[in-house]
Amino acid sequence: MRQRRTEAPEQGRAARLRQWLGRALTGNGHERHTVVFIGKSTLAATAAWAVAYYVLKAESAAFAPFSAVLMLRVTVYQSVWHSLRYVVAVAAGVAVQLVFGFLFGTGLATFALVAATAATIGRWRRLGAEGAQVGTAAFFAFSTYVSAASGLERLSQLGEIIELVALGCGIGVLVNVLVLPPLRYRSAEYGVQVLARSLCDLMSDMYPALRQGELDEDSAAHWRDRASRLGPLVTQAQSSVDLARESSFYNPRRILRRHARDHAFAGYQAVIDALERVTYQVGSMTRSLTQYPKDGDGPEHAGFFRRYGDLLAALTDVTQLLGDLDEDRLDEQTTQLRAAAEDAREHCRRLAEYAQDSLPLADPSRPYGVLLAEATRLMEEAEYTCDVLRRTVASP
Known part of the structure; x- marks a missing residue:
């Protein structure tokens, strides 16, 4: 029994290392x-x-x-x-x-x-x-x-x-x-991409475990640690806008394009500001998940986290779209974002209804109420991010 307990954390660390390497090889986020x-x-x-x-x-x-x-x-x-x-x-x-x-x-x-x-x-x-x-x-x-x-x-x-x-x-x-010149850093859209992809990677690891009822202390602590490391990416994203704006003064093409998207930097700055709040909200959610009830509340406990995982999966789709942000396809992408945000809103509604009908939300010894509030705020911040981007595209 003791040997099994010592092997499980090692297997978990090995799995996380494989995931990190996979993101480094196939993704375009912090690991890469x-x-x-x-x-x-x-x-x-x-x-x-x-x-x-x-x-x-x-x-x-x-x-x-x-x-x-x-x-x-x-x-x-x-x-x-x-x-x-x-x-x-x-x-x-x-x-x-x-x-x-x-x-x-x-x-x-x-x-x-x-x-x-x-x-x-x-x-x-x-x-x-x-x-x-x-x-x-x-x-x-x-x-x-x-x-x-x-x-x-x-x-x-x-x-x-x-x-x-x-x-x-x-x-x-x-x-x-x-050697692999960081040309994307010249564009303000890069700041949105790398931050959104890192959020996407984190939630992509979270929602399968929640859906399958495999949440444990080690996993929750690992998610919390990863969420805490998103802070420097926010700073980098903010800097990317400043650098793009600064670099544009030395780009001769600015004369030809000065009437095309003069509002772009302000728009990307607003999107990054919104994603910053999403990042902090995800961090707050992971902190709450470390306090989930160890013994659970029967099938209602599993049902709550299954629906919680469904919501995170829908929000993963939103962050994935933001991670593929392309200035030349913003009109098309904002339409996709609107649909993804509406789908996530529906999952949030189902989660809230289930929790209100089946779980003791008012019990301070149980974190269900806190987790539901975290999910609602995260949903609102994600929706607001999509709205900011949509207004950026629509502005003249």
Whole structure:
């Protein structure tokens, strides 16, 4: 009996790992992009190390792969822009060390002066997040400067640091451009897609277990953990709209299309805001599911969760449609979304009627009432998301 209890969690973890790998291979959500990022990081770092160490015979070859991985940004636009700022920040840090090292030597007071100056330059807002690299580069440069034997060798090695950083940045940007380029991130619709697909993946795993009465503490805790990890995707989705809007200023086609969909960014922002509320509602639902009654209430208990699973299956269809959002097919997709939302509303009505007739909703020791309220709010947020998208398409 004890052996059976220890095997079940291991089997559950193995099943979840297979599901994760399946989503990574066949989906286009968070799991897929995690795998892509790992692969591109490996390729960029290896290529940068090979060039720096085997071709250039550089003594500080690690600067190249380190810089290459940092340049694998969300968009190609970001990669290019951040690589320029990163090279400037590193050059500034090396320059600070070169000047103060030449003037004052390599004592502790000089290091303190280098650190203070680098920290001051790093606060320059034009450098953005790369400002911290001024100090990092200055400290590495100081270490290199101290260990060098002669003035000419010091100058050569400090110049090599800048060369390797520029090399790494170039390779990182090149890999981002040529290997599975994240072009979809240029469109605001991508933010809706990745968030909706992640929601779809989560609910796709939940509703079969609820329908079949296989809900257990381990599964509920796993769903809750996955729902808690949707928060960063909301932030990414919000950023995707800002990046798309920002990138459009550098796109010459904006002149030809400026009258086509000037309202698109505002519309996608509204949809993402609505999906953010759906995400929080799903998280709240998974927290409530961890408190489901262990002993149940007979067949009424199974009937409630079976209908709950039916509702989640219908909402999965809604999120799947949002995950396939295509700006060129919005008219067609909003019609499909309307039908899917109406189907989900019907399942929500059946769930509410069954619960009111068969279960003790007012009993605070039973979570049925809470779960029903969670399902109703989730349904309303999903409907509102579809309405926002429909109004975006209909607006002139």
